[in-house]
Amino acid sequence: MTQTTFDCIVVGSGHAGASAALAAVEAGCTDVLIVEKAPKDWAGGNGFFTAGAHRTVHSGLSDLLPIVTNVTPEQAEKIDIEPYTVDDFVGDIMRLGENKPDAVLVNTMVTESRAAVQWLAEKAKIPFTLSFNRQAYEMNGRQKFWGGVALSVKNGGKGLIEADLLALEEKGVQIWFETPALKLITEGSAVTGVVVRKGGDEVSLKASSVILAAGGYESSAELRAKHLGPAWERARVRGTPYNTGDGFVMAQAVGAKLVGDWLGCHSTCWDANAPVDTGDRERSNQFTKSGYPLGIMVNVNGQRFVDEGQDFRNYTYAKFGRQILLQPEGCAFQVWDADTIPLLRKEEYGDDIVEKITASSVEELADELAEKGMQNKEGFLQTLREYNAAVQQHRAEHPDLKWDPAVKDGLSTQSLTKSLPLPKSNWALPIAKAPFLAVKVACGITFTFGGLAISPETAAVLSESGEPIPGLFCTGEMVGNLYYNNYPGGSGLTSGTVFGMKAGREAAKLAGNSKYQTV
Known part of the structure; x- marks a missing residue:
């Protein structure tokens, strides 16, 4: 030189x-x-x-x-x-x-x-x-x-x-x-x-x-x-x-x-099995797990902790990583049923990309999640029961609303007769149809x-x-x-x-x- x-x-x-x-x-x-x-x-x-x-x-x-x-x-x-x-x-x-x-x-x-x-x-x-x-x-x-x-x-x-x-x-x-x-x-x-x-x-x-x-x-x-x-x-x-x-x-x-x-950073939902201290040059952005608006997220106690339908993914994914990090064990589970599984991006949720937790009933799913770190199976099942009931009541009161993931469709858990303390404000569908799918996620930090x-x-x-x-x-x-x-x-x-x-x-x-x- x-x-x-x-x-x-x-x-x-x-x-x-x-x-x-x-x-x-x-x-x-x-x-x-x-x-x-x-x-x-x-x-x-x-x-x-x-x-x-x-x-x-x-x-x-x-x-x-x-x-x-x-x-x-x-x-x-x-x-x-x-x-x-x-x-x-x-x-x-x-x-x-x-x-x-x-x-x-x-x-x-x-x-x-x-x-x-x-x-x-x-x-x-x-x-x-x-x-x-x-x-x-x-x-x-x-x-x-x-x-x-x-x-x-x-x-x-x-x-x-x-x-x-x-x-x-x-x-x-x-x-x-x-x-x-x-x-x-x-x-x-x-x-x-x-x-x-x-x-x-x-x-x-x-x-x-x-x-x-x-x-x-x-x-x-x-x-x-x-x-x-x-x-x-x-x-x-x-x-x-x-x-x-x-x-x-x-x-x-x-x-x-x-x-x-x-005090702030861009932090996203990230594969819990991804490397800790560095990105993967081969899979790179495929470790992102951005399908949560189509389902729900629960912590190891089986409790929801964010409004998954608060806004389009573009406006929530950079802050939800922090919310996952603050949960017990610093991890969470994303959960879907048969109606929304086909809409998950293959780049993020393909069989060769993420460890899938599958089941033919919610009870079986709870058992499978327990093997991956879920600490309160009954809490998880109770969350699903309350969530599904709230979704169904909202649908009964608003039969004119149609599910549409490309707009804020207004399908929520909040109705005149039943509302959850933590709402899902859009894209709320029951999680009730087999098969069921869950993946474990953690917090991935992108930039400060x-x-x-x-x-x-x-x-x-x-x-x-x-x-x-x-x-x-x-x-x-x-x-x-x-x-x-x-x-x-x-x-x-x-x-x-x-x-x-x-x-x-x-x-x-x-x-x-x-x-x-x-x-």
Whole structure:
């Protein structure tokens, strides 16, 4: 290795870092380097473990068709996708975040989301698809999309990162794997490079800008316990094991301001038999268990603990992992009967993906669950009896309502004469028809919400005084003040691209050769 000076250095090879690097090159940088702590086999950070979903503003099906690769004209005639407006997207983030997110930051990300996915399709050649298998149900011969997100990527996160890496290679972006960033180099108040460890040696690399895209701290059990609480030591790491908070340490050392929800994270229903400390590169997102709106979830005492039909899965899955973690033993069981088993996604519930607990009666199911950790069989059976009675009473009082998983159908457990203390607000069907199925789930942590303060317009990292730190930018999971408490599915990858594009373009300006140069 002889080269030690670059136009721009990006820390992290995930989708956000790749977006920043590609934007820097497109804007005029001629020498961009990505440094990545992980080995090459772990390229892509958490993006590799996603379904590839990108939440974006759009005006309906006709707006999305030009950038997707999996819809024939004949298929298009049988697809229903409602427009998703700026107000819808902003409203979802603010609603789920209890109005705590930074409104300017949110609005910037949302208003630029459609341009960002267009840029990805054109510049990075991301093979976008409509997510039929994940975001639509076939109802009356039509594919009906729900939950505000329709875009995915061919082969999910694996396909996304494959496309990112190919685009980076074509643009001449170097990636140094097994090269952890150790500290930022400064001259006065400006960041002018980064010290890395490469081949066992510490090497100082100079650049006119550094873009931090190193992810959160979710892979560190110690930091999870420190910030989220002791129970989080037993959460299962959903993605890369290399996101251990290094970027925050480096940023703090040069005066960066920490902001956002340091008590919150994206945590989902995860296979209880999945690896504990790392994601699985082969099965990746298939360990997600998102079929709970079609049935119920009970803890080891046989009690329900969430409203499974509170909202579309997109708006609840990132917070229900926490609720599972807080249950006795930190686990739960998802339960269905013959009516809804066929609707479970094969990617998540296939015979070769998850350990299935099956039975021909609820009593037999209780016995089977006891062998897997259920501690109160009678409690479970009583829960089912009360739940079924409440569902049936609601149906008797509302015979006009029809079950429809693609809308909030209003089929619930709450009626004039019988209501449960904890409702199921939509999609409530009796669990009474054999065969019965259950799977055991735990809490899988995806990414943490606390992060760095950035300028919404430039993605520049802000100091404790609120001023931009010259030469330092940030994108991806390291951005703070964007999500609190909860998260609308598919917005993380979009955010990484929006602020990655901004950071890359600003980096080109600092390098002095940008087509976006201010004159």
